[in-house]
Amino acid sequence: MQKITVLLAVLFFILPAYSQRVFTEVSDSIGLGYIYPGNDFQLAGGGLMVIDVNNDGWEDLYQSGGVFDSKLWVNNQGVFYDATDDFGLDALYGYFIQGAVSADYDNDGFEDFFVANFGKGFGQGDKHAPVLLHNVKGERFEPIFLDSILPAENYASACWGDINNDGFVDLYVANYVKTMSGLHDQKGKPIGYNPTCYENKLLINIEGKYFEEQAEKFGLNDSGCGLAVSLTDFDNDNDLDLLLLNDFGEWTKEGNKVFRNNYPELSFTNISKAVGFDQEIYGMGIGQGDFNNNGQIDYYITNIGRNYLFTYEDSLFTDQAEKLGVDIPFVYDSIYGTSWSGLFFDLEFDGDQDLYVAKGNVATLVPPAAISDANKLFINEGGKFLDKTTESGLSDVLSHRGAVVFDFDHDGDLDIISSVVKLPWAAFAGKEQKIKAYQNEAEAGNYVGIKLKGMHPFNRSAIGARVIFNQNGVKSIREVDGGSGHASQGTKIIYFGLGNKKSLDEVQINFGDDNWISIKELKHGKIYTIDSEGKVE
Numbered sequence: 332m333q334k335i336t337v338l339l340a341v342l343f344f345i346l347p348a349y350s351q352r353v354f355t356e357v358s359d360s361i362g363l364g365y366i367y368p369g370n371d372f373q374l375a376g377g378g379l380m381v382i383d384v385n386n387d388g389w390e391d392l393y394q395s396g397g398v399f400d401s402k403l404w405v406n407n408q409g410v411f412y413d414a415t416d417d418f419g420l421d422a423l424y425g426y427f428i429q430g431a432v433s434a435d436y437d438n439d440g441f442e443d444f445f446v447a448n449f450g451k452g453f454g455q456g457d458k459h460a461p462v463l464l465h466n467v468k469g470e471r472f473e474p475i476f477l478d479s480i481l482p483a484e485n486y487a488s489a490c491w492g493d494i495n496n497d498g499f500v501d502l503y504v505a506n507y508v509k510t511m512s513g514l515h516d517q518k519g520k521p522i523g524y525n526p527t528c529y530e531n532k533l534l535i536n537i538e539g540k541y542f543e544e545q546a547e548k549f550g551l552n553d554s555g556c557g558l559a560v561s562l563t564d565f566d567n568d569n570d571l572d573l574l575l576l577n578d579f580g581e582w583t584k585e586g587n588k589v590f591r592n593n594y595p596e597l598s599f600t601n602i603s604k605a606v607g608f609d610q611e612i613y614g615m616g617i618g619q620g621d622f623n624n625n626g627q628i629d630y631y632i633t634n635i636g637r638n639y640l641f642t643y644e645d646s647l648f649t650d651q652a653e654k655l656g657v658d659i660p661f662v663y664d665s666i667y668g669t670s671w672s673g674l675f676f677d678l679e680f681d682g683d684q685d686l687y688v689a690k691g692n693v694a695t696l697v698p699p700a701a702i703s704d705a706n707k708l709f710i711n712e713g714g715k716f717l718d719k720t721t722e723s724g725l726s727d728v729l730s731h732r733g734a735v736v737f738d739f740d741h742d743g744d745l746d747i748i749s750s751v752v753k754l755p756w757a758a759f760a761g762k763e764q765k766i767k768a769y770q771n772e773a774e775a776g777n778y779v780g781i782k783l784k785g786m787h788p789f790n791r792s793a794i795g796a797r798v799i800f801n802q803n804g805v806k807s808i809r810e811v812d813g814g815s816g817h818a819s820q821g822t823k824i825i826y827f828g829l830g831n832k833k834s835l836d837e838v839q840i841n842f843g844d845d846n847w848i849s850i851k852e853l854k855h856g857k858i859y860t861i862d863s864e865g866k867v868e
Contacts, residue, residue: 430818576614
């Protein structure tokens with residue numbers, strides 16, 4: 332009887348905590364009620380980008396529209412309004428924009444951005460080359476058309492990072508399908524895909540003045556139908572390496588890729604097979620985080636079918652997804668699920684990272700994939716993930732693609748905005764297909780936020796910087812987001828949960844090479860701006 336009493340007492344304290352971990356969908360009430368004027372058979376795209384366009388401290392949102400017009404949503408203290416025309420982005424009307432990523436490429440203190448567009452492929456597209464949008468003093472964007480260095484091809488996503496450590500961010504662009512035909516058995520039944528693919532592009536930033544395409548020179552002109560990319564320091568050697576996911580790997584035999592940066596030599600080496608990262612899958616998105624708080628970045632890789640969660644130890648990537656229950660290969664029976672953006676974030680600010688997975692049906696010949704395919708939420712408890720989808724408020728069954736995490740309402744917890752592409756099946760079912768804004772309603776713990784600012788010779792956006800949080804003898808690492816999930820980019824502010832603690836023991840920040848800054852006893856409830864010279868605001 333005593334054991335039962337103790338057990339009930341434990342459950343009394345545990346269960347309320349989980350019951351409060353819910354999100355509320357609030358898109359209409361915060362101004363994001365826009366609905367695309369038609370339907371789409373969009374295979375990919377639908378990326379989202381977090382950017383503070385006017386430096387007012389309230390992060391804004393760019394919504395990639397695919398065949399529909401893309402939108403810039405400016406954040407007015409937690410409520411958004413359509414500022415697309417106000418900022419001169421009507422210049423992009425007619426572009427099939429699949430994703431966007433932001434960085435201050437000229438180090439002038441204002442965030443610029445790049446759009447990856449479906450210029451040409453499958454015999455279709457908008458026939459445009461991509462565009463760089465230069466931020467003019469937070470008042471408008473000046474389009475810089477890249478026709479002279481990039482042809483009109485099928486650009487699926489991109490990521491920023493200073494790969495040559497010259498103080499200016501460079502841009503890697505994934506290039507997708509050129510032509511597609513099917514593979515059939517002797518009876519004419521479709522059994523697979525036979526795509527041809529465009530080569531990926533690398534734009535090297537020349538002192539913030541212009542870009543040069545140098546993918547072949549650096550050994551990065553992969554042509555495996557690239558769909559997701561991440562510039563990240565996976566081996567902790569103070570330079571940015573490249574992770575690349577290729578779609579249709581089962582058929583092209585072009586699996587996922589790891590390119591190790593050979594800095595100071597200006598080249599990369601393909602080490603994919605040697606480190607165990609060459610899976611031949613339908614690569615969709617890359618989520619970066621340190622879910623086990625061991626000071627090493629981990630990567631969540633999405634797919635049609637089973638997903639992967641890679642840790643990197645002893646020079647090898649090891650998949651932990653099945654062991655931890657986050658591989659989620661099937662929706663029911665043997666029908667595959669389709670995952671797009673898998674994002675790590677600390678939902679309740681308890682010091683470890685949880686996992687949101689944006690899911691959604693895509694028209695496929697093979698493999699068989701579920702139409703009703705709900706998003707997932709996993710809560711991290713001591714390095715183990717618990718499926719809390721049912722009570723999360725996130726289990727929407729529309730065709731989600733890109734997703735981002737940021738505190739859009741400044742209430743001290745992290746919210747999720749998840750994009751939806753508008754497919755005919757959902758319209759037929761009478762479902763309201765529009766962007767979904769999920770407001771965090773958890774009783775979150777204390778936190779510290781870190782906003783980094785690079786000073787010469789480091790890039791102003793601090794992309795490539797790493798932050799190590801040292802709390803109670805445990806070290807956890809984060810990177811500034813230069814591109815994540817599927818065709819998206821979340822906040823560049825790095826958050827760390829303190830639970831009921833009132834201060835952070837120590838934060839260590841690496842701004843490249845051996846430039847480490849250590850700051851102790853940061854108080855909770857504040858976002859600190861820290862520059863590469865050690866100044867704290």
